[in-house]
Amino acid sequence: xxxxxxxxxxxxxxxxxxxxxxxxxxxxxxxxxxxxxxxxxxxxxxxxxxxxxxxxxxxxxxxxxxxxxxxxxxxxxxxxxxxxxxxxxxxxxxxxxxxxxxxxxxxxxxxxxxxxxxxxxxxxxxxxxxxxxxxxxxxxxxxxxxxxxxxxxxxxxxxxxxxxxxxxxxxxxxxxxxxxxxxxxxxxxxxxxxxxxxxxxxxxxxxxxxxxxxxxxxxxxxxxxxxxxxxxxxxxxxxxxxxxxxxxxxxxxxxxxxxxxxxxxxxxxxxxxxxxxxxxxxx
Numbered sequence: 001x002x003x004x005x006x007x008x009x010x011x012x013x014x015x016x017x018x019x020x021x022x023x024x025x026x027x028x029x030x031x032x033x034x035x036x037x038x039x040x041x042x043x044x045x046x047x048x049x050x051x052x053x054x055x056x057x058x059x060x061x062x063x064x065x066x067x068x069x070x071x072x073x074x075x076x077x078x079x080x081x082x083x084x085x086x087x088x089x090x091x092x093x094x095x096x097x098x099x100x101x102x103x104x105x106x107x108x109x110x111x112x113x114x115x116x117x118x119x120x121x122x123x124x125x126x127x128x129x130x131x132x133x134x135x136x137x138x139x140x141x142x143x144x145x146x147x148x149x150x151x152x153x154x155x156x157x158x159x160x161x162x163x164x165x166x167x168x169x170x171x172x173x174x175x176x177x178x179x180x181x182x183x184x185x186x187x188x189x190x191x192x193x194x195x196x197x198x199x200x201x202x203x204x205x206x207x208x209x210x211x212x213x214x215x216x217x218x219x220x221x222x223x224x225x226x227x228x229x230x231x232x233x234x235x236x237x238x239x240x241x242x243x244x245x246x247x248x249x250x251x252x253x254x255x256x257x258x259x260x261x262x263x264x265x266x267x268x269x270x271x272x273x274x275x276x277x278x279x280x281x282x283x
Contacts, residue, residue, distance in 0.1 A: 004055035033193035061140035224271035234258025
């Protein structure tokens with residue numbers, strides 16, 4: 001990426017600007033940042049899904065694969081036919097695409113849904129298909145945007161293994177995940193997206209997020225049908241929301257570096273997120 005920038009519309013605000021980034025081969029790269037800072041935009045630019053408003057991306061491998069944060073499941077295919085179709089687009093022959101589709105569905109525990117229309121799949125099974133399509137053709141650049149979200153524990157472990165396999169084969173893997181324990185200590189490089197810029201974090205990639213100045217806090221307003229989960233990431237300060245609608249609603253205040261992990265823990269416990277505020281501004 002050379003002086004890369006992305007904005008929405010000719011007069012819209014810049015989501016990213018002045019990004020210079022070189023990714024080495026056979027490297028695992030972690031991207032961190034508070035929600036809404038442009039992490040997904042960065043990954044879409046890396047993968048070639050979006051075009052930059054300014055600057056350029058060079059050297060992208062011909063076999064680049066991407067798993068989006070949200071999988072467009074309402075497509076007129078069965079799970080297997082969709083994978084074969086994507087395999088053909090990625091350069092595989094029909095027989096090879098069908099064989100690999102079956103292998104990846106089996107690895108992720110979704111082979112029983114090969115003939116199910118995409119629109120009829122559960123969210124978790126649809127996510128398995130989304131991940132499988134990215135691994136079909138042995139990509140040299142694999143870009144994962146919250147790809148583990150929605151997967152069961154077995155499929156998450158299988159995706160961890162698949163990432164390590166791609167790295168061993170010389171590929172580069174770039175990922176965002178709300179769980180700081182994901183591939184902890186394995187990243188070769190880590191970058192933080194902040195205020196439209198991308199910078200090296202200058203810290204151990206196993207840490208739960210980019211180093212930040214003290215006092216940068218995120219407030220998460222949430223509600224759930226049961227007690228708060230124990231041992232929440234970042235040890236947030238918890239209080240009861242004020243106002244007539246505050247019954248059962250909690251406000252959790254945590255250092256911004258732990259906000260993604262805290263959100264993940266709350267969602268995993270079936271809590272509902274109402275909104276987030278940082279330094280008094282909703283994000």
